[in-house]
Amino acid sequence: MARRDKIKEALKKEISIIVHDELKDPRLGFVTITDVELTEDLRCAKVFFSVLGREQDYKKTKIALDSALGFIRRLVAQRIKLRFTPEIAFKEDRSSEYSIKIQEILQEIKGLNKPCPSYNEEAGEKPRKEGRGEPKKSNRRHKKE
Numbered sequence: 001m002a003r004r005d006k007i008k009e010a011l012k013k014e015i016s017i018i019v020h021d022e023l024k025d026p027r028l029g030f031v032t033i034t035d036v037e038l039t040e041d042l043r044c045a046k047v048f049f050s051v052l053g054r055e056q057d058y059k060k061t062k063i064a065l066d067s068a069l070g071f072i073r074r075l076v077a078q079r080i081k082l083r084f085t086p087e088i089a090f091k092e093d094r095s096s097e098y099s100i101k102i103q104e105i106l107q108e109i110k111g112l113n114k115p116c117p118s119y120n121e122e123a124g125e126k127p128r129k130e131g132r133g134e135p136k137k138s139n140r141r142h143k144k145e
Contacts, residue, residue: 004038007082008045012036014079015047015088018072019065027064029057034093038086045086048093058092065090 016033030052037046051061065072069088077085 004040004042007042007080008036008038010080011038011045011047011076011086014076015072018075019049022075023064023068023071025064025068027060029053029061031061031065034095042082043084043086045088046091047088048091050093050096062090062092 012033012035015036019028019031019033032050032052033047034050035048037048038044049061049065051057069090073085073088076088
């Protein structure tokens with residue numbers, strides 16, 4: 001694992017612990033730190049979070065996290081020994097909501113794709129034979145020369 005990846009995982013872990021255990025802001029809902037993106041020089045970090053709830057909960061949580069930014073950065077600097085503590089920016093992560101929406105759509109499509117009869121029984125049509133209209137495959141074997 002590269003140094004950058006180790007720092008990224010350490011930041012994710014520490015920020016998650018700080019948000020859950022250290023912050024006592026009533027505006028914080030059920031917050032999950034989902035990912036951290038670091039720049040190449042390790043000076044800036046985008047911290048992605050998701051919230052269980054509605055749009056209002058996202059807004060309140062974003063405001064609470066932004067107001068506690070200095071406190072979080074100071075604790076991260078104390079816990080992770082780096083030459084420079086990265087500047088932190090919180091971003092919303094809506095991927096969980098997106099995946100839930102896709103699952104619902106797939107379930108709806110699955111419900112619509114019920115097996116259809118291959119012929120219309122009421123009209124008295126006969127079922128079509130499988131493979132009709134396709135060219136017949138030859139059983140000949142070619143000799144190798």
